[in-house]
Amino acid sequence: MMKQLPIDPVLPDLQRILRSAANAVLVAPPGAGKTTRVPLALLNEPWLMDQRIIMLEPRRLAARSAARHMAASLGERVGETVGYRVRLDTKVGPRTRIEVITEGVLTRLLQEDPALEGVGVIIFDEFHERSLHADLGLALCLQTQQVLREDLRIVVMSATIEAEPVANLLGSAPIVRSEGRSFPVQTHYLDRPSDERLEHLTVRSVLHALQHDPGDMLVFLPGAAEIRRVEARLHELRLGNHVRIAPLFGVLPQGEQDAALAPCGPGERKIVLATSIAETSLTVEGVRIVIDSGLMRVPRFSPRTGMSRLETIRVSRASADQRRGRAGRLDSGVCYRLWTVQEDRSLKEQSTPEILEADLTALALELAAWGVTDPSELQWLDPPPTAAMTHARELLRRLGAMDERGVITSHGRSLAEWGLHPRFAHMLVNAVPLKQTKLACMIAAVLGERDFMRKDTGTADADLRVRVEAIHKFALAIPSKQSASGRHSIEHEDSPTDVGRDMNYLGWTMPGYSVDAASCRRIAAEARHIQESVPLSDQEPEMDIHSIGLLLAFAYPDRIAQRRTDGRYLLSNGRGAILPDSGSQAISVSPFLVAADLDDRGSESRIYLASPVDLGQLEDHCQQLMKQEKSVEWDREAGRVRAVARLKLGALVLKEQPVASPAPEELLTALLQGIADEGLEILPWTRAARQVQQRAYFMHCADSSWPDLSDEALLDSLEQWLGPHLYGLKSRNDLARLGLTDILEAMLTWEQRRELDASVPTHITVPSGSRIAVDYSDPASPVLSVRLQEMFGLQDTPRIAKGTIPITLHLLSPAQRPVQVTKDLASFWQNAYFEVKKDLKGRYPKHYWPDDPLAAMPTNRAKPRN
Incomplete structure (x- = not known):
């Protein structure tokens, strides 16, 4: 008999609603049991009529874990009544009624069969995460329900979300709420902001909690790199055999993931170092202590530059509360937040939906394949941003996947069938006639993973060829394992130590670099998986490493770069780029290269991964560009x-x-x-x-x-x-x-x-007889610059414009320096002249300075002629 879970009391309400309503929203806190109990509760409902239940999970790890728990509760193995479909791994059978799938799989099912024949209900689990695929999948399912399948049920489940907007989107769907069950969690904050390195602060907090608090520990860190650094530091401290340190992030081998989720043995304590993957869907047994860095890593897309980058940001208040709640699932617990109370007040209430900040190229292609040229034709909780959609369509047009009207082309339809980003799909299609498909698969696999190579000192080599050659050598040296069906499996039980031992045994080394061997195995398996769906030529030769740049040009036509005279680069999209000091002279002196990974900070992007490309190759194969x-x-x-x-x-x-x-x-x-x-x-x-x-x-x-x-x-x-x-x-x-x-x-x-x-007039003749040019550069005040002595005898200021405008006189010393500026010459003679005369007579004693300037003889010499 299954143990009682907090979700169980509301399941009859959900069953009753779905017998008469098409849609429902279920809100339940983490740990209530909604993921594993709701599909089973709906399995025998009369309206389902032996149709399948499809439940979407945002992450592969959560999808596998949920399927295993449900299958175990039925006393079965995965693949019988309950199965799962995730990228690179499928376990379903002819009797499977409940399929737990990741969200990209749903999009493929909808594109292949818009009516979803044989499916009775779609469950969107953890919808509060607002992944791009979840938003797209829900929009497509709603149109399917309205146009083709009135009998299709849709259930949206979430831990922390404002239920009313979702219910309105689903046509005023009923809302079912489960209060859940949690124990009190004591929360601690930092006394003051810390400038200590995150891993040092985290390790110090772990040691404090080990000494003062009972139970297992769940530590939230932003990414795999931070997890590995904290893990290494904790191992150095030799905490004892009774303390087990377990990393938990999405690309770990299945065995390591299971070890992190499994309960401890007698007398053992577990420290799970996890990314945000452990916030909701997964149950980590035995946790009573949470240490939260308050950080998460998310992709950010810039329509301005057309580039994406991973950015470390503060978690939202909703995410922080979910993380804290993990400490109160089984008993009272404690949460250490590595930020201050003041910083806590500035947290955003909810995380930003991915659709508002992500690269929308794949979404734009899916919409075009669905027959939608304007996203407003569908119902969205948040519609795709116009700028990002415009950029996505422009890239698809450049790839030949979409015409000027936004209608998908036959080439675009072939790209949409691959289940890859359109860039990689386009690269693979173009690799076939070049008989370099295996190489293209390898490139797609390498770029789809985090960089598995780190230089021990200095800046890592930016040459992508180094990575591809390394994976190729690794794949040749270590044969893949296969499932019973003969398909290559991406997940292996080998630990990183086993894989590293394999590599050392085979003599495969990268001098000066630290290599993540587990990542190498994953990348090699991913490359083989991609190859299974590619029409390989029987006569395909050995991989030509010099074709990497050309294949990249197919995937990244907007990032083909030309070297400038100063060593910097100009990208084909018009942006500048710089290549950091690289260990590869071949790439740093190349006239042309293609940037596969770069940031979009500042006026010039920094290139992290690239490969040279020959101009002749571009002319032969990229004429359409x-x-x-x-x-x-x-x-x-x-x-x-x-x-x-x-x-x-x-x-x-x-x-x-x-x-x-x-x-x-x-x-x-x-x-x-x-x-x-x-x-x-x-x-x-x-x-x-x-x-x-x-x-x-x-x-x-x-x-x-x-x-x-x-x-x-x-x-x-x-x-x-x-x-x-x-x-x-x-x-x-x-x-x-x-x-x-x-x-x-x-x-x-x-x-x-x-x-x-x-x-x-151009000139004015003054009393001395000199003809002097008038300066009209200031139209409000034309100027006549003349030596004072040449104006003796003239009582009034000269005028222009038929006598209506007085000239501005700049009266000059014998050295041609202004001594007076005036428009009233008569007043100057009567008042200011005598003071000016005293000064000039002392400085220029040989010149003529009469007592009566109006009776004096004007002169352009020192003294007038007799």
Whole structure:
């Protein structure tokens, strides 16, 4: 008889609702038992009529674990009444009625059979995690239910979620709530923010808990790298044979995962080091202590750059509460949070749904395969962001998977059938005629895993070929294990120590590198699994390692990179990139490479993994990405218009050659653009030309019917006033032949030129007889700069514009330095002159300084002639 679980009292309510309603929402806290009890409770409902139950789990580990628990409760083995389907591993049989599957598997089932014949109910477990596949799967299932299968039931189950929005999405579905069962958990925070390394802080917290608290321990860390560092440090401390340290993350071998979940033996204590995988679906037996780093690692996609990266972020309050609840499942417990109370107040209430931050290329392809060109045709809890969808469609068009209307192509349909990211599927399809399919499978497998190589010191080699060669050698040296069906199995019971021993025994080493042997086995098995669904050629030769760059170019046409003269790179998508110091000279000096892994921080991305590619390979196999482009443009460095033909791949210029005899109109357009870019100073301005411009602008400021000849207006209207004079000109030297004075005067009517000469004189004759130019650079205040002595005898300020505007006088010393600025000459003579005279007479005693300036003789010499 099965033991009572907290979910059991509400199961009759759920059964009753589904007998009359199509949909339901079940909310129950972690550990209530919903994952293993709900499918069994629905198995014999009359409306199911021998149809199958499909339950979706976000993670493979949780899917296998749930299937095993349900099968055990029926006294059966997995694959009989209860089975599972996850990527690379399937255990179902002809009698299987309950299938636990991961969410990507549901999408494949829907695309193959939109009506889901033979399926009575779809259960979305742990929906609060809001994975991309869960949101897509629910949207597709709702359309199937509305259009093809009114009898199909949908149940959404969650630990912590606002149930009402989900219920509304499901057509006002009834909500069933289970209060669950938990024991009190004492929560501790840090006294102050810590700048200690995470692994050191975590180890110190583990040691404290071992001394002060009973029970097993569950430690939440952001990723596998942190788990391995904490594990290594704890082993160094030699905690004793009674303390077992068990890592738990998604890509561990099945044996290690089972060991982490299994209860301890008598007198033994267990420390489970886990990622967020242990937050909800999984039950880790015996845990009464939780140590929470408060961090998790999530993918972040940038529509701006078209790149994704893993980012370590703070958990939400909901996730933190779920983690703490793990300590109170069996008895009272304790939770150590590695952050302060003040930091706790700033946590977000819920995690951001993956659909709002992920790469949507695969989703866009699935929608196109479903026949949807506009996501708004489906029902979403959160619709896909427009920017990310736009980028996804653009990539699919570049891959040939979608046409300009957003309709899937035949090539796109073939990509959608592979169950891989469209980039990798496109690479594999193109590898077939090249007879390099095995190599493409190996590349896809390597890039689908975390990097299994770490350089012992310094920066790791960014050359992807090193990884592929290593996995190839490993796969050849260690034969794969096979299941009874003959399929290669990705999961093995070998521990990392066993695999490492195999590698050492075979003499397979990577000097200077630390190699994760378990990852190597997983990658090799994944490559073999991909090969099983690929049409391999019977005559396929040995893998050509020099083809890696070309195959990458198929997958990442937007990341083909060209080396610049300064050693940096330009990507075909227009972004810059830098290659860190690399151990491989072959990649660092390559004119072209393809970046498979890079970040999107700053103006230039940092390349982590890449492979060289030969220009000839690109020309032979990537012609669809290239275009011939003729350009007639201004070359600033040469100071002339150049006409060139370019072979371009995105933003990259692969080849360039001059074009003879471009059209005159093209030359004119390029020259005008060059002048606009360089500014008007590139034109041959003379003093007379500037004065025409300034005088005319002076009149424009007084009367808007005059043309505006300011620099800004001239730049804005280059084609109109200057264009007719540029035909046949190509360079800066040619421009020097222009007569700007005549060109500018031609912009005025005959009447305006006459009025300009009459009202706005170029020069004014002063009392000394000198003819001095007027400065009109400031239209509000034209200036006449003249030596003070040349103005003796003139009582009033000279005026222009038919006597309406006084000139601003800059009265100069004999050394041509201003001693007075005035528009009222008469006032200057009466008041300021005598003070100025004292100063100037002392500094220039040989010059003429009369007591009565109005009666004195003006002079342009030191003293007037007798």
